[in-house]
Amino acid sequence: xxxxxxxxxxxxxxxxxxxxxxxxxxxxxxxxxxxxxxxxxxxxxxxxxxxxxxxxxxxxxxxxxxxxxxxxxxxxxxxxxxxxxxxxxxxxxxxxxxxxxxxxxxxxxxxxxxxxxxxxxxxxxxxxxxxxxxxxxxxxxxxxxxxxxxxxxxxxxxxxxxxxxxxxxxxxxxxxxxxxxxxxxxxxxxxxxxxxxxxxxxxxxxxxxxxxxxxxxxxxxxxxxxxxxxxxxxxxxxxxxxxxxxxxxxxxxxxxxxxxxxxxxxxxxxxxxxxxxxxxxxxxxxxxxxxxxxxxxxxxxxxxxxxxxxxxxxxxxxxxxxxxxxxxxxxxxxxxxxxxxxxxxxxxxxxxxxxxxxxxxxxxxxxxxxxxxxxxxxxxxxxxxxxxxxx
Amino acid sequence: xxxxxxxxxxxxxxxxxxxxxxxxxxxxxxxxxxxxxxxxxxxxxxxxxxxxxxxxxxxxxxxxxxxxxxxxxxxxxxxxxxxxxxxxxxxxxxxxxxxxxxxxxxxxxxxxxxxxxxxxxxxxxxxxxxxxxxxxxxxxxxxxxxxxxxxxxxxxxxxxxxxxxxxxxxxxxxxxxxxxxxxxxxxxxxxxxxxxxxxxxxxxxxxxxxxxxxx
Ligand code: B12
Numbered sequence: 001x002x003x004x005x006x007x008x009x010x011x012x013x014x015x016x017x018x019x020x021x022x023x024x025x026x027x028x029x030x031x032x033x034x035x036x037x038x039x040x041x042x043x044x045x046x047x048x049x050x051x052x053x054x055x056x057x058x059x060x061x062x063x064x065x066x067x068x069x070x071x072x073x074x075x076x077x078x079x080x081x082x083x084x085x086x087x088x089x090x091x092x093x094x095x096x097x098x099x100x101x102x103x104x105x106x107x108x109x110x111x112x113x114x115x116x117x118x119x120x121x122x123x124x125x126x127x128x129x130x131x132x133x134x135x136x137x138x139x140x141x142x143x144x145x146x147x148x149x150x151x152x153x154x155x156x157x158x159x160x161x162x163x164x165x166x167x168x169x170x171x172x173x174x175x176x177x178x179x180x181x182x183x184x185x186x187x188x189x190x191x192x193x194x195x196x197x198x199x200x201x202x203x204x205x206x207x208x209x210x211x212x213x214x215x216x217x218x219x220x221x222x223x224x225x226x227x228x229x230x231x232x233x234x235x236x237x238x239x240x241x242x243x244x245x246x247x248x249x250x251x252x253x254x255x256x257x258x259x260x261x262x263x264x265x266x267x268x269x270x271x272x273x274x275x276x277x278x279x280x281x282x283x284x285x286x287x288x289x290x291x292x293x294x295x296x297x298x299x300x301x302x303x304x305x306x307x308x309x310x311x312x313x314x315x316x317x318x319x320x321x322x323x324x325x326x327x328x329x330x331x332x333x334x335x336x337x338x339x340x341x342x343x344x345x346x347x348x349x350x351x352x353x354x355x356x357x358x359x360x361x362x363x364x365x366x367x368x369x370x371x372x373x374x375x376x377x378x379x380x381x382x383x384x385x386x387x388x389x390x391x
Numbered sequence: 392x393x394x395x396x397x398x399x400x401x402x403x404x405x406x407x408x409x410x411x412x413x414x415x416x417x418x419x420x421x422x423x424x425x426x427x428x429x430x431x432x433x434x435x436x437x438x439x440x441x442x443x444x445x446x447x448x449x450x451x452x453x454x455x456x457x458x459x460x461x462x463x464x465x466x467x468x469x470x471x472x473x474x475x476x477x478x479x480x481x482x483x484x485x486x487x488x489x490x491x492x493x494x495x496x497x498x499x500x501x502x503x504x505x506x507x508x509x510x511x512x513x514x515x516x517x518x519x520x521x522x523x524x525x526x527x528x529x530x531x532x533x534x535x536x537x538x539x540x541x542x543x544x545x546x547x548x549x550x551x552x553x554x555x556x557x558x559x560x561x562x563x564x565x566x567x568x569x570x571x572x573x574x575x576x577x578x579x580x581x582x583x584x585x586x587x588x589x590x591x592x593x594x595x596x597x598x599x600x601x602x603x604x605x606x
Binding site for chain 2: 118120130131132195196199200202203204243244245246247248249250253286305306330331334366368
């Protein structure tokens with residue numbers, strides 16, 4: 001079986017030749033280590049008054065942004081191939097560098113959706129970008145943003161489609177790019193507004209909240225079409241609905257506000273004969289039935305640090321969902337020993353792989369994940385993951 | 392004239408997540424139209440928040456309810472607190488709070504801050520990605536009764552220990568209680584690095600600090 005048959009067989013709850021492995025490779029620190037490249041100290045260039053403005057001008061040219069971004073992801077897929085993964089997620093983002101006096105660097109990234117991303121460096125000097133605050137904390141600010149950025153919203157879909165198409169064309173015969181749809185509807189609704197304000201609005205301004213959700217659902221569906229047009233066969237929707245102790249909103253409230261959107265997404269994917277897998281961090285136990293009801297094909301992550309266990313999830317959902325995960329990134333894939341990794345792989349296979357419907361992966365991406373530990377992980381899957389499973 | 396049912400109504404409306412009804416009761420108290428003292432109204436808000444904490448810990452309520460009840464309590468306290476400090480009661484004390492270096496997660500920290508303010512504490516928010524030195528200097532500067540650190544990434548958890556070491560170096564460790572929280576931490580870890588307490592959630596955190604004051 002090749003990598004694609006392996007993944008698709010597992011996605012159909014049948015037993016492939018061996019348990020497929022998926023990579024969540026994206027962090028420059030991991031990629032640079034695997035590719036033997038030196039970190040580019042972007043933050044230092046921004047801090048330097050001689051280079052700051054030219055960096056800003058360059059990065060804000062769409063063409064330069066897209067080609068840099070594409071080449072980073074080419075490296076991510078090359079890395080993933082080197083490690084022997086059958087698939088790797090692929091995520092497009094479109095951002096612009098903007099002056100911001102609130103930031104210590106004086107420059108931040110704004111994404112299309114109304115979110116500020118701060119820059120930082122990891123312990124090796126690689127760039128890290130993280131969502132830090134909202135740009136649209138009021139109804140008026142949100143309306144103004146959406147109106148002003150309308151052309152960029154459309155452009156981003158075009159760019160995302162091209163980005164995925166290039167990856168499918170260049171790598172599709174060696175590894176499966178699992179294309180991410182637009183940022184999740186839940187996240188995209190609260191992050192541009194802020195969690196506290198968004199929560200307040202759900203109680204105080206339900207009409208506004210509905211408008212926000214409808215807007216992003218509509219946008220998400222268009223973006224999703226673009227990603228699927230590119231040739232991606234499995235689409236990943238990332239949307240953190242939960243935190244350590246449980247869902248951010250009750251399952252009832254999540255259903256009331258977002259249920260219809262998720263159903264539409266799953267329908268749109270199935271209409272094109274593709275599969276939809278859903279990523280949420282946190283303790284998702286109370287939402288498992290919802291995931292099935294909404295029509296998702298699979299879930300990825302199952303965060304061990306939030307107490308989520310593969311075996312328990314399998315017991316609850318049976319083969320109604322494909323499970324993808326859940327090797328720990330807080331210790332195991334950062335500092336764990338070879339034996340510990342082998343044990344964790346064996347346990348995951350034992351808990352979830354029988355009958356197919358299981359793809360092994362890390363629980364999350366993390367800049368400190370160690371490439372040699374990922375290698376040990378893949379080796380252990382190849383050693384113990386042959387069907388029929390005999391652990 | 393409102394009757395002495397005001398505290399109960401305050402509690403009920405807060406626990407029904409009804410901002411308007413809660414503020415209506417607060418308004419009666421502020422105008423002196425209610426048959427209760429400001430202190431009794433404040434106690435009613437505190438009692439309601441205890442119930443909120445239990446509902447959250449018991450899985451009956453989720454983050455959204457926790458956040459919104461915190462917002463209602465904050466709005467109530469914004470009107471009640473000024474009346475308290477001019478009267479018999481003073482703010483309970485200062486808490487310095489921040490998310491440790493390398494970590495940008497701030498939802499949990501902000502919820503804890505909101506609840507601390509509702510409970511009557513003054514809060515100095517150092518923000519996110521706070522270097523050791525900034526925590527240590529803030530303790531020097533504000534002389535808080537407690538220092539709160541939030542940490543969601545395992546990889547940055549060692550920062551917690553570094554701050555505590557920094558406090559020791561400055562001779563301040565025994566002058567401030569240290570409380571920590573966030574997804575990456577555990578009770579055991581908190582003890583190992585020498586903090587005084589770990590809080591699994593914001594409301595437990597407030598309870599712990601209040602107990603410190605009482606003792
Ligand atoms: C939302 C989120 C994000 C958002 C953060 C938005 C923001 N402004 O905060 C974004 C998308 C930016 C993000 C980024 C990242 N994240 Co994140 N994130 C989460 C998620 C899903 C929820 C966290 C949250 O907000 N919870 C809700 C709040 C209210 O809960 P809380 O913080 O625990 O707080 C409560 C209590 O702990 C307590 N508390 C908290 N602090 C304090 C302090 C005191 C003093 C007290 C008393 C109490 C207290 O009170 C709160 C309320 O009761 C978690 C999953 C999880 N298990 O929690 C992952 C998680 C924390 N993230 C993770 C990772 C890996 C990352 C990234 C590295 C991803 C990447 N590859 O880039 C980056 C790192 C960014 C950085 N440098 O900080 C991992 C961490 C793994 C680990 N153990 O190290 C987690 C656990 C996800 C996972 N699947 O593994 N993340």
